[in-house]
Amino acid sequence: MKFLLPATLLMAALPSFAQDLAALTAETKKTVLPVVPKVVNAMQDAVADKGVAGAIPVCKEQAPALIKEKRQETGWDIRRVSLRTRNAERATPDLWEARQLADFNIRAAQGEKIDSLEKSEIVSIDGKPVLRYMKALPVGDVCLKCHGPAETLDAGLKSVLTAAYPHDQATGYTKGQIRGALTVKRPL
């Protein structure tokens, strides 16, 4: 049986997980996804009330704090990742995540709607079953103010961003692209 991949062995041993993938995914989404519109709405309000530079804490502190709250509530590993990070320390994808992000870009290019791009899979990590879930985060109008083409960004904002993120790769996006993803690792 040595030729079998560990994940294959795991699925053979635990067929019920395979049958439960849809139910586990639905439950994971219901728990985690409400964070996304909360951040988008907070961003829209903050930009309107405080201007762009004043809205930086929404992406820098508020979004991570909301995600941390969910992590503590569930015990799952929840993060934001991107192929072009602003904060590489927090948001660098692992191999599985990088592969899904690349695949999201391909699926979008093939005409799939970005709002519904997601991936769910049961994998084996250190011999234990884990549900991995990822949901694409699309670039909407408000995102362009801080993630749009560098030459379109507000000058004051640009200097704040450059000072805080000297290795920023998260500009140059256009509306409807994929900024990154929300990613979940849920031990089963």
Ligand code: HEC
């Ligand atoms: C006011 C400026 C601003 C706006 C508007 C903004 N962001 Fe961000 N974004 C940031 C900053 C600053 C960071 C780095 C956060 C950190 O230090 O973890 C960031 C990081 C991120 C990350 C984490 C990955 C990375 O590159 O570090 C994602 C995902 C993200 N933003 C998505 C969005 C989306 C989607 C929108 C629109 C709904 C948006 N942002 C709007 C400033 C902004």
